[in-house]
Amino acid sequence: MRLKTAILAIILVISLASCEARADQRYEAQFLQLFDTITQIIAYTGDRTEFEGQVDLIYKELEEYHKLYDIYNDYEGVANIKTINDNAGIAPVAVDPRIIGLLEFSRHVHETTGGNVNVAFGAVLRIWHEYRNAGIDDPENAKLPPMELLMEASLHTDIDRMIIDEEASTVFLADPEMSLDVGAVAKGYAVEQVALSAAKNGFSSGLISVGGNVRAVGIKPSGEYWNIGIQNPDTSSLNQNLHVVNLDGMSLVTSGNYRRYYTVNGVEYHHIIDPATLYPSVHFDSVTVLNADSGLADALSTALYIMPYEEGLALIESIPGTQALWIGHDGAIQYSPSFSDYIKK
Amino acid sequence: MRFFKKTDIIIILVIIAASLVVWGAYRHATRKEPPRAEIYHYSQLVKIIDLDKGEDLVFSIAEEPDVVFHLYPDGSICFEESDCPDQICVHTGRISAPGQFAACLPNGITMKITTGDDADTPDLVIGGRQED
Numbered sequence: 001m002r003l004k005t006a007i008l009a010i011i012l013v014i015s016l017a018s019c020e021a022r023a024d025q026r027y028e029a030q031f032l033q034l035f036d037t038i039t040q041i042i043a044y045t046g047d048r049t050e051f052e053g054q055v056d057l058i059y060k061e062l063e064e065y066h067k068l069y070d071i072y073n074d075y076e077g078v079a080n081i082k083t084i085n086d087n088a089g090i091a092p093v094a095v096d097p098r099i100i101g102l103l104e105f106s107r108h109v110h111e112t113t114g115g116n117v118n119v120a121f122g123a124v125l126r127i128w129h130e131y132r133n134a135g136i137d138d139p140e141n142a143k144l145p146p147m148e149l150l151m152e153a154s155l156h157t158d159i160d161r162m163i164i165d166e167e168a169s170t171v172f173l174a175d176p177e178m179s180l181d182v183g184a185v186a187k188g189y190a191v192e193q194v195a196l197s198a199a200k201n202g203f204s205s206g207l208i209s210v211g212g213n214v215r216a217v218g219i220k221p222s223g224e225y226w227n228i229g230i231q232n233p234d235t236s237s238l239n240q241n242l243h244v245v246n247l248d249g250m251s252l253v254t255s256g257n258y259r260r261y262y263t264v265n266g267v268e269y270h271h272i273i274d275p276a277t278l279y280p281s282v283h284f285d286s287v288t289v290l291n292a293d294s295g296l297a298d299a300l301s302t303a304l305y306i307m308p309y310e311e312g313l314a315l316i317e318s319i320p321g322t323q324a325l326w327i328g329h330d331g332a333i334q335y336s337p338s339f340s341d342y343i344k345k
Numbered sequence: 346m347r348f349f350k351k352t353d354i355i356i357i358l359v360i361i362a363a364s365l366v367v368w369g370a371y372r373h374a375t376r377k378e379p380p381r382a383e384i385y386h387y388s389q390l391v392k393i394i395d396l397d398k399g400e401d402l403v404f405s406i407a408e409e410p411d412v413v414f415h416l417y418p419d420g421s422i423c424f425e426e427s428d429c430p431d432q433i434c435v436h437t438g439r440i441s442a443p444g445q446f447a448a449c450l451p452n453g454i455t456m457k458i459t460t461g462d463d464a465d466t467p468d469l470v471i472g473g474r475q476e477d
Contacts, residue, residue: 030455032387038448038455042468136430212471229444231472241442244467254471260433286472 024221027051031059034066035187037211044205044221054203058194065190068099069182081180089176094169102182102189103164103171105295109185110159113303118275120162122179123153128273135262142264150278188213188253188298212254215294216247227344228252233285233327244344251294255301256286274306281306290323290342309334380443380460382422387453396420396441409452424449444470
């Protein structure tokens with residue numbers, strides 16, 4: 001009799017266990033309103049209501065960062081990066097601590113990358129932005145910015161003239177001609193802060209991606225890693241994913257030249273500008289960086305895109321827990337020594 | 346004394362039968378599906394295109410007739426033309442692998458390749474951020 005009961009119990013437990021394994025369902029959400037790019041959230045939760053609650057919190061927080069880090073638009077009652085730029089050489093601007101946090105992080109990144117990632121580079125980037133937009137609007141009359149104009153602007157890119165008073169929570173640009181452009185760091189930094197906050201709120205198994213800055217939180221309920229494909233820069237190739245990367249609570253960010261560009265006299269000019277030449281960087285088609293911190297991965301992907309391979313490799317080898325993959329114009333791929341540990345076999 | 350009574354065997358068979366039904370339903374619900382493109386206008390799913398039919402198809406969606414999509418016989422799909430200023434959607438090129446996406450922000454359109462919940466396909470595909 002006892003054996004019989006045990007057999008029945010085992011059958012029941014097996015049946016229940018197979019239901020249990022499917023307890024968390026996969027849900028996805030996407031938005032187009034933030035950071036001028038696509039935001040995607042994927043998560044496993046108990047039900048849709050729980051997922052929507054998590055997404056709501058993440059969206060609202062990302063939206064706050066989006067407004068704070070905007071360099072083009074004003075928002076009522078918000079002092080943002082644009083406000084700081086508008087007050088360059090005029091007065092310190094009292095800002096949210098989240099702006100101070102970003103700018104302190106940016107100063108650190110500037111040092112780490114030997115000046116290749118510089119949020120005070122706005123004066124030069126603004127010129128390229130204007131010429132690119134004009135060239136896209138009127139392709140036949142697309143022009144390159146005159147070097148004299150770029151050289152003049154580059155005189156106003158000294159990050160040491162960004163004066164931060166942490167106690168007073170103010171930022172002052174001491175050079176009236178300088179401006180901040182946080183495009184190389186803001187999305188990654190915001191994603192990192194929001195992921196940390198979401199994890200505290202019970203977001204335990206998910207992906208947050210803002211324009212390709214992917215931050216994984218935990219792993220899947222099945223115990224599997226998150227899988228992120230790295231797109232082939234040759235968009236005409238049939239081999240569309242070069243690799244699939246396993247992520248366990250880490251970040252993966254790619255910088256590439258193949259989406260945002262304009263064409264002058266048949267030559268494509270993309271948007272990542274080398275501070276040394278004041279022209280678009282020429283070394284690679286794309287660079288992908290893996291690091292636990294999405295903000296650092298974002299900044300490093302831009303830095304490595306600008307730096308020659310040997311210098312970039314030396315840089316990431318000096319930062320523990322960082323891996324990278326470089327794709328050259330001929331499709332040749334170079335890896336940091338342990339990148340292959342993360343490639344899905 | 347017999348080890349199992351007749352009713353015990355019936356109960357066991359019923360449990361096994363029920364398990365098979367649930368297992369069959371589960372397999373049906375999660376079977377590997379061919380990839381398809383889902384096209385969203387803002388958050389609204391407006392069109393689903395099967396990618397495995399070998400079709401060569403050029404089409405638009407009613408919400409944005411000036412945005413033209415092209416489905417190729419090899420199962421890839423792209424934004425072929427758009428009236429947006431930056432042309433990022435067109436520059437994205439052809440996509441076909443589950444997890445890949447393309448977007449036309451000015452027109453509020455996203456297109457993503459999906460399939461069944463298959464562990465062999467990436468959860469997301471990245472490549473080239475869309476801003477400085």
